[in-house]
Amino acid sequence: MTTALIRKHIVEAQLQFALEANIIAAKQAAASAREDAVHEQSVAETQYDSLAIESAYLAHGHSERCDAASRHLSEFNALFGKPCQTIQPGALFALVNEQDERHYYYLGPHEGGLKVFVAGTAVVVITLASPLGMRLQGLMADDEVVFEHAGRSQTLTVEFVC
CATH class of the missing domain: 3.10.50.30 (Transcription elongation factor, GreA/GreB, C-terminal domain)
Known part of the structure; x- marks a missing residue:
């Protein structure tokens, strides 16, 4: 592909789309784990039954992943459209x-x-x-x-x- 066909604004639009998809996937994973944590079949039947606790931890981890993905998108958005003469963030x-x-x-x-x-x-x-x-x-x-x-x-x- 020639350099004329690679347009920065198109690359940045693709990056934004991919980063937004990461946020959506993290939100869906967190919601699914939360549902598993409170589902009636997750109720502990013995002291060794930890499915609900594990699902809650998993939901928390996915929520943190979602927060990080949102921050990453914001940091990328701050770079988008930035003209660069040298290789630096946003180039x-x-x-x-x-x-x-x-x-x-x-x-x-x-x-x-x-x-x-x-x-x-x-x-x-x-x-x-x-x-x-x-x-x-x-x-x-x-x-x-x-x-x-x-x-x-x-x-x-x-x-x-x-």
Whole structure:
């Protein structure tokens, strides 16, 4: 895919959709666990019967996951539309390796590894906490970085940043 076909606003819309889907999934999981915790068949019959307690703990964990997903969406929303000349949070960029393979990335505040597709091309979220994110911060188009991955050294070239 050429860089002309990768549009930052489309990538950001896909990211927003994926993050909202995470919130919905977390809310549904929390609601299901809450229902299980109070269901009549979850009532303890013996002192060793802990299904209701386990479901309540699970519901609490899913509620925390929902809160975290909402915070992550807010932090992404603060970056959306931000113009970038260098690789920094909110930047969409492409890296080309020595085999002339092109990979697209979005530097986000959270959700490293989240992958969205634009016109059949994967765009992966990386964070500054990742080894690659740390090495790339501040680079511009045409900059190169040598990166160790899977025991071998790769030279990566920043094709574009937007």
